[in-house]
Amino acid sequence: xxxxxxxxxxxxxxxxxxxxxxxxSERPGVLREFLEGARAxxxxxxxxxxxxxxxxVDPSLVDPETSMPRGDVxxxxxxxxxIHFFQDVIEQLEPLSTTQGAIAxxxxxxxxxxxxxxxxxxxRAEREPLDPLDLEVPRQAIVRMGDWAIGLQLMDVxxxxxxxxxxxxxxxxxxxxxxxxxxxxxxxxxxxxxxLPERERDEFVDAVAAWEHGAETDDFLIEAMSLAWVDxxxxxxRSPARANLPGPWHPLHWPEALDPADAVLWELLRQGVGLVxxxxxxxxxxxxxxxxxxxxxxxxTALDGLLATSYARQVARLLGIAWALGGDLPEDTGEAAWRLxxxxxxxxxxxxxxxxxxxxxDAWLGEYDWLADQFxxxxxxxxxxxxx
Numbered sequence: 001x002x003x004x005x006x007x008x009x010x011x012x013x014x015x016x017x018x019x020x021x022x023x024x025s026e027r028p029g030v031l032r033e034f035l036e037g038a039r040a041x042x043x044x045x046x047x048x049x050x051x052x053x054x055x056x057v058d059p060s061l062v063d064p065e066t067s068m069p070r071g072d073v074x075x076x077x078x079x080x081x082x083i084h085f086f087q088d089v090i091e092q093l094e095p096l097s098t099t100q101g102a103i104a105x106x107x108x109x110x111x112x113x114x115x116x117x118x119x120x121x122x123x124r125a126e127r128e129p130l131d132p133l134d135l136e137v138p139r140q141a142i143v144r145m146g147d148w149a150i151g152l153q154l155m156d157v158x159x160x161x162x163x164x165x166x167x168x169x170x171x172x173x174x175x176x177x178x179x180x181x182x183x184x185x186x187x188x189x190x191x192x193x194x195x196l197p198e199r200e201r202d203e204f205v206d207a208v209a210a211w212e213h214g215a216e217t218d219d220f221l222i223e224a225m226s227l228a229w230v231d232x233x234x235x236x237x238r239s240p241a242r243a244n245l246p247g248p249w250h251p252l253h254w255p256e257a258l259d260p261a262d263a264v265l266w267e268l269l270r271q272g273v274g275l276v277x278x279x280x281x282x283x284x285x286x287x288x289x290x291x292x293x294x295x296x297x298x299x300x301t302a303l304d305g306l307l308a309t310s311y312a313r314q315v316a317r318l319l320g321i322a323w324a325l326g327g328d329l330p331e332d333t334g335e336a337a338w339r340l341x342x343x344x345x346x347x348x349x350x351x352x353x354x355x356x357x358x359x360x361x362d363a364w365l366g367e368y369d370w371l372a373d374q375f376x377x378x379x380x381x382x383x384x385x386x387x388x
Contacts, residue, residue, distance in 0.1 A: 010157060010158060010382055011379045011380070011382035011383040012147050012151035012154075012379055012382070013150075013152070013153075013155050013157065013158045013382070014151075014162075014378050014379060014381060014382025015374070015376075015377075015379050015382070016105050016148075016151045016152065016155060016375075017155055017158045017159055017161075017162045018378050019375075019378075020101055020105070021162050021163055023101075024163075025237045026236060026237055026262070026263040027100075027263055027266060029177055030099075030100045030101045030104065030177070031101060033099045033100060033101065033177050034096070034099045034100075034101030034155070035156070035163070036099075037095045037098070037099040037101075037102070038096050038152075038155055038156040038159070039156070040095050040096070041093065041095060041096040041153075042156060046092070046093065046096070046153070047092075047153075048089070048092055048093065048149055048150070048153040049067070049092065050068065050069075050073075050089070050146065050149070050150075051069050052088060052092065053081055053084060053085055054069045054076065054080075054081070056125060057080075057081075057126055061076065074142050074146070075139065077142045077146075078136075078137055080126055080127060081126060081127060082127040082134060082135070082136060082137045083114065083117060083127075083134070083137055084123070084124060084126065084127065085137075085142065085145070086114055086118035086137070086145055087118045087121070087123060089146075089149045090115070090118055090119070092149075093149060093152055093153065096152055096155075097149075097152060099177075100177050100180060102148075102152060103115060103180065103181065103184075104180075105148060105151075105152075106145075108368070108371050108375070109147070109148060109368060109371065109375065110141070110356070110365045110368030110371075110372070111141060111144055112181060112353075112356075113352060113353040113356035113357050113364075114137060114141055114145070114356070114357070115184075116183055116192070117135070117194070117353070117357060119184060119187065120192045120195060121133060121134075121135075122134075132198075133194065135358065137361075138361045138362060140362070140365050141361070144365075144372065147375075158382070173279075175274065175277070176270050176274065176279075179269045179273045179274070180266060180269055181349055182269060182273065182342060182345045183346055183349050183350060185273050185277075186273065186276065186277070186346070189276070189277075189318055190315055190318055190346060191314075192350075193205075193350055193354070194354075194357065194358070196311060200309075200310045200311055203309050203310060204306075204309045204310075204311040204312075204350075204354070205358055205359070207305045207306050207309050208351050208354040208355065209354075209359055211303075211305060213302055213304075219298040219299060219301065219302035220298070220344060220348070221295045221296055221298075221299040221337075221340055221341055221344050222265070222268065222341060222344055222345060222348070224287065224291070224295040224298075225268055225286050225337065225341055226264050226265060226268060228286035228287055228291075229268060229286055230264060232286065235263075235264065236263035236264060236267070268341060269341075269345060271283050271338055272338040272339070272345070273342060275335065276319060276338075276342055283335065283338050285333075285337070287333070287337055288333075289329070292329065292336070292337050293329055293333075296329065296340055297327075299340075299344055300324075300327070303344070303347060306347050306351070307325055307347075312325065312347065313325060315343060315346055315347075316343060319339050320339060321340060321343060324343065352364070
């Protein structure tokens with residue numbers, strides 16, 4: 001690689017390292033896990049080859065001098081390989097690419113739905129445009145995923161410049177770190193709606209298209225339990241960037257997506273997912289029975305048509321809360337609250353995923369433009385740091 005190419009890669013790594021450093025004050029385990037993943041990747045001789053999937057399918061499309069695809073690189077990835085380019089990049093960068101920090105970074109660029117889909121979609125070398133499961137990936141998503149991959153592979157080079165001695169809390173288990181996104185954490189238990197039979201898949205997509213909740217989020221159970229957590233246990237440390245944000249704390253990121261970096265929401269999901277998966281047994285009771293009934297009634301009203309789908313009924317059954325769709329709650333609501341929280345979290349994540357993957361991907365990515373612009377500004381800062 002020529003020196004300029006390496007500097008470009010270092011510049012792409014800078015914004016991700018800066019973001020991780022800021023978030024480390026909220027969830028130090030994320031940074032520790034990320035650095036361990038980077039060391040493990042390097043130890044196995046990891047090397048990012050952006051042309052690998054192209055070379056495996058058609059070597060003539062790869063320039064022998066640059067080892068990069070010929071012509072319009074991003075257009076080639078989009079039209080011919082689509083989500084399978086994502087799958088190849090994630091596989092090459094494992095275990096680094098599957099850490100919570102890497103996933104959270106993908107979320108900051110609006111890529112979470114495609115990242116999750118890459119983990120559950122059928123694997124193949126090339127796109128099959130006639131297959132409804134081989135969804136078209138927007139060019140902008142391909143560009144951002146390429147930047148994400150380039151930045152990740154050189155994170156350990158810029159880390160000493162930005163991380164210092166911060167290594168994070170080492171008391172969290174692997175299970176406890178792997179709780180977000182919820183649909184990814186529970187993918188062996190709960191199916192992705194786009195993998196359902198056509199009738200059920202279309203029913204859920206139509207319900208998402210018709211769902212108009214608006215900007216207010218106070219109706220949801222996640223908010224009620226989040227505020228109850230803060231009242232009982234206090235608010236975890238906040239990064240400098242988040243501490244300077246105006247207005248009260250709330251656990252939403254962008255449209256219909258949950259924020260993986262928020263320490264309160266992550267703690268709630270850790271408890272809820274741990275209970276469902278069986279590695280968390282003692283969960284705190286945050287709401288009284290009456291408070292939970294009132295909160296779930298508000299949430300049920302807000303979720304509206306989503307709860308009427310066969311997919312929602314299937315998820316509720318798999319979570320052991322089929323009774324929730326009938327409006328009844330058990331007398332012992334301690335465990336029920338956490339299972340309902342996971343249920344609501346799955347539906348709210350998937351509303352965003354369906355909008356991104358199927359309904360309006362360009363608008364979804366547009367909501368993240370200012371964050372992508374901030375990453376570009378930090379990239380220029382990285383260029384200057386290396387003398388460009």
